[in-house]
Amino acid sequence: MTATALAGTLARRDLWACDVLEAHLDRIARHDPGLSAFITVDAIAARRAAAACDAASEPLGPLHGVPIAIKDLTDTAEIVTTYGSTLFRDHRPTQDDLVVERLRRAGAVIIGKTNTPEFGFGAVCTNRMCGPTRNPFDRELTSGGSSGGSAAAVAAHMVTLAHGTDFGGSVRTPASFCDVMSIRPTPGRIPSPRRSLGWDTLATHGFLARSVGDLELALSASAGSDRYDPVAVADGAMRRSGRARIAVTPDFGVARVASEVRARFDAACRALAVVADVEHASPDCGGAIETFRTLRAAHVADSYGELLKTRRNELTPTVIWNIEAGAALSAQDYLTAERRRTAIYRSFRDVFACADFLIAPAASVFPWANEISDVTEIDGQSLETPIDYLAVTFIVSLVGFPVLTLPTPGEPHQLPFGIQIIAPPGCESRLFAFGRVIEELGFSHRRPPL
DSSP states (O other), X not given: OOHHXXXXXXXXXXXXXXXXXXXXXXXXXXXXXXXXXXXXXXXXXXXXXXXXXXXXXXXXXXTTTOEEEEETTSOBTTBOOOTTOGGGTTOOOSSOOHHHHHHHHTTOEEEEEEOOSGGGOOSSSOOSSSOOOEETTEEEEEOOSSSHHHHHHHHTTSOSEEEEEESSSTTHHHHHHHTOEEEEOOTTSSOOTTOSSTTOOSOEEEEEESSHHHHHHHHHHHOOOOTTOTTOOOOOOOOOOSSEEEEEOSSTXXXXXXXXXXXXXXXXXXXHTTTEEEEEOOOOOTTHHHHHHHHHHHHHHHHHHHHHXXXXXXXXXXXXHHHHHTTTOOHHHHHHHHHHHHXXXXXXXXHTTTOSEEEEESOSSOOOBTTOOSOOEETTEEOXXXXXXXXXXXHHHHXXXXXXXXXXXXXXXXXXXXXXXXXXXXXXXXXXXXXHHHHTXXXXXXXXXX
């Protein structure tokens, strides 16, 4: 079942939340030892929540009784939250993050926490406590970082819906690798009132699922304004009728993208031409890669610089590299990057003067072996930094436009591959409407051979 169908069945009492939970726990027990999608499964807390759903006189909300997994970068009250770091191995927050609070209020049953690299920094979803999270389509391959645990859990049908976070592509890349769908909403759509840098829009919460309707359901349950988040926004998008106009770009003119990915992307664009007018176009993204590197490094150094000073020996080399990358930046470096970011944002706006959506690959490469920690080259050409393979996704993070990721049609022997469907800020409803249309064309999840 999809989460939407499951929620309806539970609301009608055709199924009971406790039985549904046990079925999911059984599937986790059978499949997760070979996948390592979960870093924590809290069956006791989940059973308590499911029993409360069954005891309620009426449905608790739109997600009544639906088991959901939360990425382990996000606080869950009384459930161990490690952030993927041994420094927080026994950390039990006293308060839910707002997104978790809203999911619980909607009736969701939190079944556990999905795996992530330490503090979300890593191309492979692994840390010193758990992992690597293996790809359900080929366990020798990565599920992607850093929401790979959530993507694998959804792909393997251990949960119908999972939460993730996305800074440079962390829900979109794993969704592409694991043949599931994802939504990275407009920054502020899901508020983060406890974020120390209130105006920061590079990172957002998001969701992974097996249907467009499930993504829309999850977002509607968790979105809404909050007076302590200065960038919180409400959905005020108008839906345009008629045949969609889409601009397509394989690389934004600057991203390194593997030739095999380009071929799959071209095939996907041809399939989209059945329901949309397709034109090749791209915003001017000159300097975007350097801009994102600078802003990301500054934010990472600000957030974790103190840990580098006091507990360096306990951090992974990837985290150390990420922190050190921002150590030498000046205020002028930061402001120059923000100036270029503004110009790129305006160029994106120009594209949408003539198009409803902008389509791009959801990953620049296909999944690689778990033993390879970083992508250092594409098609034999070296990359300058370990994050450059994410350029095709982090360029969109840079400007803060919402993105729906869907799997593309493919042959049974082919590895999963997804596309990003990008819309102007605030236009999530338009994304979901178009997503449902092409979902019927075969841009949909296929079950892995577990």
